[in-house]
Amino acid sequence: MNFLVASIESLGAKVTGWFTVGYDIFAFLFRSLLLSLDRATWNRATYDVVIKQVYFTAVQILPVFLGYALVISWLIITIILTTARDFGLTAFASEMTIRVLVLELLPFLTALFIALRSGSAINTEVALMKVNNELDALAHCKVPPMQFEFLPRLIGGVISVITLAGLAGLLALLLSYLSIYGLSMAGFDAFTQILAKVFNFKILFGLITKCALFGLAVTLIPITAGLETPKKLFMVPVSVLRGMMRVFFAIVAIEVVSLALKYI
Amino acid sequence: MAAVAALPDDVARVALDLPLRANLTALDNIALIPLYQRHFNAAESTQQAQAMLDQLGHTGIAPLRDPDMTPAQRFVTQLARALILGRSRLVIDRPGAMLYDVPYPDFIRQLAEQTQSTGTWEIYDFSWNQLLYSQAPDQE
Numbered sequence: 001m002n003f004l005v006a007s008i009e010s011l012g013a014k015v016t017g018w019f020t021v022g023y024d025i026f027a028f029l030f031r032s033l034l035l036s037l038d039r040a041t042w043n044r045a046t047y048d049v050v051i052k053q054v055y056f057t058a059v060q061i062l063p064v065f066l067g068y069a070l071v072i073s074w075l076i077i078t079i080i081l082t083t084a085r086d087f088g089l090t091a092f093a094s095e096m097t098i099r100v101l102v103l104e105l106l107p108f109l110t111a112l113f114i115a116l117r118s119g120s121a122i123n124t125e126v127a128l129m130k131v132n133n134e135l136d137a138l139a140h141c142k143v144p145p146m147q148f149e150f151l152p153r154l155i156g157g158v159i160s161v162i163t164l165a166g167l168a169g170l171l172a173l174l175l176s177y178l179s180i181y182g183l184s185m186a187g188f189d190a191f192t193q194i195l196a197k198v199f200n201f202k203i204l205f206g207l208i209t210k211c212a213l214f215g216l217a218v219t220l221i222p223i224t225a226g227l228e229t230p231k232k233l234f235m236v237p238v239s240v241l242r243g244m245m246r247v248f249f250a251i252v253a254i255e256v257v258s259l260a261l262k263y264i
Numbered sequence: 265m266a267a268v269a270a271l272p273d274d275v276a277r278v279a280l281d282l283p284l285r286a287n288l289t290a291l292d293n294i295a296l297i298p299l300y301q302r303h304f305n306a307a308e309s310t311q312q313a314q315a316m317l318d319q320l321g322h323t324g325i326a327p328l329r330d331p332d333m334t335p336a337q338r339f340v341t342q343l344a345r346a347l348i349l350g351r352s353r354l355v356i357d358r359p360g361a362m363l364y365d366v367p368y369p370d371f372i373r374q375l376a377e378q379t380q381s382t383g384t385w386e387i388y389d390f391s392w393n394q395l396l397y398s399q400a401p402d403q404e
Contacts, residue, residue, distance in 0.1 A: 044305050045299045045300055125287070128286070132283055133282065133283055134283055134284075134285055136281070137284070138285070138296075140282050141296065142301055143297065143300045143301065
């Protein structure tokens with residue numbers, strides 16, 4: 001009987017914990033949205049921090065990221081083309097390449113890339129700021145941490161994921177054309193017709209929304225996880241672990257919902 | 265010391281529990297105040313921060329980040345940040361915890377003489393350190 005009560009209590013505590021975490025994340029997002037709509041937020045200083053964030057999150061990693069996108073795209077395109085030829089479905093190869101790579105795989109991998117590189121760094125930094133009282137010091141000096149530290153990271157994350165996924169997508173499209181038609185312009189009309197067919201307004205809007213949600217997930221969740229950290233230095237790795245697990249689940253959930261909305 | 269933590273908002277505090285932003289230079293830590301509080305642009309804010317460091321006689325620490333500073337340099341940066349807040353009262357909370365590499369009553373007195381601060385400076389310290397203040401050579 002005691003075992004049953006303990007199990008129910010433990011389960012209840014876990015469920016309450018999940019709801020609390022979810023509430024904290026959405027409350028933080030709501031406050032960020034309100035602040036971003038306030039004209040007073042957008043002074044030169046905030047713009048500068050946003051630009052710095054975009055530089056650190058997207059521009060600094062551009063060569064490595066594009067190299068990685070190139071290799072993945074080339075591999076997937078080759079697999080799709082070979083399989084399509086084997087089954088006599090060459091006519092569908094371009095569309096399949098675009099759907100698999102540009103709409104699904106590359107945005108997902110971009111989000112994972114940014115989460116591992118920047119999300120973990122953001123989580124660690126915010127947790128350390130919390131533990132070392134740096135946030136209290138900023139509050140004492142009346143420097144708003146939301147405006148100075150958090151909002152620029154959120155905006156930087158969203159811009160970075162959208163632009164990096166967009167660049168990777170363009171690279172994949174180019175590679176796909178070259179793999180199917182070579183350096184000739186013969187297939188240009190057919191290829192652009194397929195592009196127009198796949199990228200209708202709904203799909204394009206869905207793709208941008210998905211990338212924006214990925215961008216939010218890889219920054220918002222690490223920030224809130226960092227802010228939850230108790231003021232004990234040994235809790236920083238635990239905070240990063242929790243934050244990154246939540247980011248992973250969020251990215252997968254966004255991808256699954258996006259696929260379900262598109263294909264079911 | 266609970267009284268120090270409960271001080272009103274119009275008091276600028278220099279304390280161990282109010283550290284610098286670790287990833288910013290001394291200059292940037294100080295420049296944050298005019299930048300975000302008084303909405304000066306980046307160049308003007310940096311200029312004001314540099315002027316404050318010059319006034320305290322520590323021009324050279326501007327590019328240093330917190331982990332690269334000596335305790336005295338860190339204290340000067342925290343003091344400059346508190347002074348640039350422009351509040352009428354400045355409270356230095358347990359200076360011995362921050363200034364363990366210099367004879368601190370003299371060091372603080374010297375800094376106070378260098379600044380053009382018009383507000384009052386108060387030091388909160390443990391009673392057993394009182395002797396340090398009375399032993400200071402230029403104590404009045």
